[in-house]
Amino acid sequence: MSTSKVEQAGGAGYLWVDDRVPASKYLKKQLGKVFPDHWSFMLGEIALYSFIILLLSGTFLSLWFKPSMIEVVYDGSYLPLNGVKMSEAYASTLDISFDIRGGLLMRQIHHWGALFFVAAISVHLLRVFFTGAFRKPRETNWIIGVTLLTLALLEGFAGYSLPDDLLSGTGLRIAQGIMLSLPVVGSYVSFFVFGGEFPGTDFIPRLYTVHVLLVPGIILALITVHLMLVWFQKHTQFPGPGRTQRNVVGYPLFPVYAAKAGGFFFVVFGVTALMGGLFQINPIWLYGPYIPDQITAGSQPDWYIGWLDGALRLMPNIEIVFFGQWNLMLNVLVPAVIVPGIIFTAMALYPFIEQWATGDKTHHHLLDRPRNAPTRTAIGAMSLSFYVLLWIQGGNDLIANTFKINIFVITWTLRIAIFVVPPLVFVITKRICFGLQRRDRDKLLHGYESGIIKRLPNGKYYEQHQPISPEERAVLLARAEAPLPLPMPEKYDANGIKQKGYGVKKLQSRLSHFFYNEQVPMPTAAEIEEGNHHESELTAERNYEIDDARTKALAPHE
Template sequence: MGAADARLPVLEGGPLLRKAFPDHWSFLLGELALYSLLVLILTGVWLTLFFTPEMREVVYTGPYAPLRGVRMSAAFDSTLRISFDVRGGLLMRQAHHWAALVFVAAIGVHLLRIFFTGAFRRPRELNWVIGLTLFVVTLAEGFAGYSLPDDLLSGTGLRIAQGIMTSIPVVGTYVAFLVFGGAFPGHDIITRLYPVHILLLPGALIALLTVHLILVFHLKHTQWRGPGHTVRNAVGKPFFPQFTASSGGLSVAVAGVLVLLSALAQVNPVWNYGPYRPDLVSTGSQPDWYVGFLEGALRLVPAWETHVAGHTLMWNVLLPAVVLPALLFAVLYAYPFVEQRITGEWRDEQHFCDRPRERPVRTGLGVAGTVWYGVLLLAGGNDVIAQTFRISVNALTWVLRVALIVAPVLAFVVTRWLCRALTEAERHRLAEGVSTGEIRQNVTGGYESDHEPVTSFRPGAPRRQLTAARTGTPSRTPHEPEHPDR
């Protein structure tokens, strides 16, 4: 390490190899996303060697008997060839698909961790914007890859995307013609999606991820409050060798689990769906989970249409598929700046993570948003749920419409109450004193423990307060900023 410090100019004045990384499990979520992306890149490069991104019609002559002699696109034919003819092809296809699902999930949960702990505050607002943009690009990348096989399920998804495009007032029809190269389904969409999926969007992902990691290194990680933790340090494992060893082990574990899933759990069996035909729709067709909320929104909004100046406004498509996602991400982008203005925290840098109970309003909003998303996700499979439990799909749709409005409000109220109750209970518990560990027998024959008083209680730092009570050290460092208790 000393030799590296002497030879690498980037390490001068503050050795990078000894940079500390917090070892709390919640900080591993970003690493899960990173290593899933590596598996995606490796399997994706392998798949490009065999996939044919063309929509010209061919007749299938491969080993899968139920589709032999069926007319299909060259893209779907090559997907079947990868699955049945190429050695290890099905394993690689499924590893790529599973890695995509885990990658999106890891980014989503990582963003939730940042939101609930307040790790988006000054000076990390830009990293929140970059992370959220990563999530948006990942959704687009996942949909593009999901559409490439040109099977009946992915073709149905493209048909929905074309309907969303045409719902945009005035310019929608022109946008759809430009994207598809003519009337749906056209002959160019797969050829156009292919470079977007393997070149443009991956390039954007890697660029955003690089900037994100540079900012993490520059600004250092947030950390939980604890003994020895201040706003001027980061307590954890040094980058080399402890962090690199544990992180390397995690990368191997992630790759191993993804390969194991690919070998044992079937995903996206395109041969069951068959090639895409505009006049057919798969029974019980469901998109990948990360776009399920959009499907649910489309199913819940009633069939509203308005005719204005010779133009038809399809509110049942425009509202759930264009306006709603735009508002959702606009709120997420703006939230860090709005919260800091309301609480006054924009003036000071914040380097400690909040416990969710410390911020009942923010936690309530996060839980409400999660419940809202869950209702939309359920609505995306309302037909499957109705068939499975033998209930009316119309009744279920109305229940979910009501739940979409009522459930988030109830979730916010209950969560805020629970957070305040937990904080108050903790306040009373610490006010009673800290157990000294000494047990004595009282005059009635029972046993009781001695307590010593705890002073200067402040929600959010119980461990440091316990340490302060026992050692007499300050419960807050001079550089640690206060924050309002909401």
């Protein structure tokens, strides 16, 4: 077999390197690593690629952005701001937008990329949650993921605040208000962060360091750990033929997965660049420089802070004053600190809560179909509805103006809905899950409804059932029978002495009942066999049986 000169040269080069850094064996093993395939496994990739895009476009922007609050008089290309006094941060952002070649495109790619980054993290998180991918041994990676989401929110908000335009300043002022609402330490925290009583000249340079160095550095480190854990713990897979807890069915990293992932990177970059080129985002020149006494109608944060803004808008104006001098600002503290604190804590701890409640300590590498974990799916849907309601409230003024609805009606509807809708969603989702489980059970027992309606000689109609495909059968059979709820502990032992840890065990049992109070039993092998047999018998009977009496009764009319 003849090889081309290029190949020979390449081979020689590789041998030279391998002679000194022997990596062939290692690479052969690692490049052959198998990854399972499913579209929803690529959502995390979108986040990763957006982060790379953010690093690249952000570096470009940092070459011209001046993180300084020194007051300057603008004399750039954008005439409607000519001669206006503004901070150097805002002026340099205007310069990037109007006077630096490609600057506006880069700014818009950076901003769309940031929106993509958080959105991709969010949908990735939903995928991991609803499929139960966070279960043992991946709890640590879940916590890293939740931390990454929190950091992404912080990083995004920092970036939104840097240009010192009207929306930036408004957002920062709200952030300061949230800090001030902290009991006892509030004013100290605010002084510490802003370097004074008001957000003054210190803050933008500080925020810049946080935005371009501190937070991205931590995100980068955590992404590395996140991916290394995926690598070593192996990727989870959906149930299917030949897929077990002990194997991974999919394609090798090289060349298949590398090509797919590499290609997808360029698609993500391409779509982000298209968005940056086609759609205007954050037109700071229209917002104007930040001046504390100014505000615009429709002042909103970027979408990922929208739910927090919505929570602030939802909360009634309750403030308690102790002894006429100490204020407890519940109107800010509850929606902006307590509620998000509970949400993020519960999110981070969820794998452990579920593990404890279900007493399940085994390793899980096969994903759950959401319907097969009804309580978890219902909790997820409930939380999502809570989030979406807050999100809607975040845009209440725009909804009011666009659809000509009284803004107070929207706010009050949502104030009630926030307590009514999530529990309803919980119950409905759970019922749907059980319904789907029953359907799956029916499919296993009787096959699927073929849609073929047959009419018997006696006039009866019936629908033929047909056996499901082996692939679907494997998926349906993979549902693990849920364990029985943990029994209620005995309060006293045989000697009438109160059990140690009775209260904790009781709580655990309660939670376990909450998770497993109801289930659709999996059909046994015998039942499936019988079901198939029955179905074919039924078909034969229906095909050939003739109801004599009925035939006779109908005869005169025929």
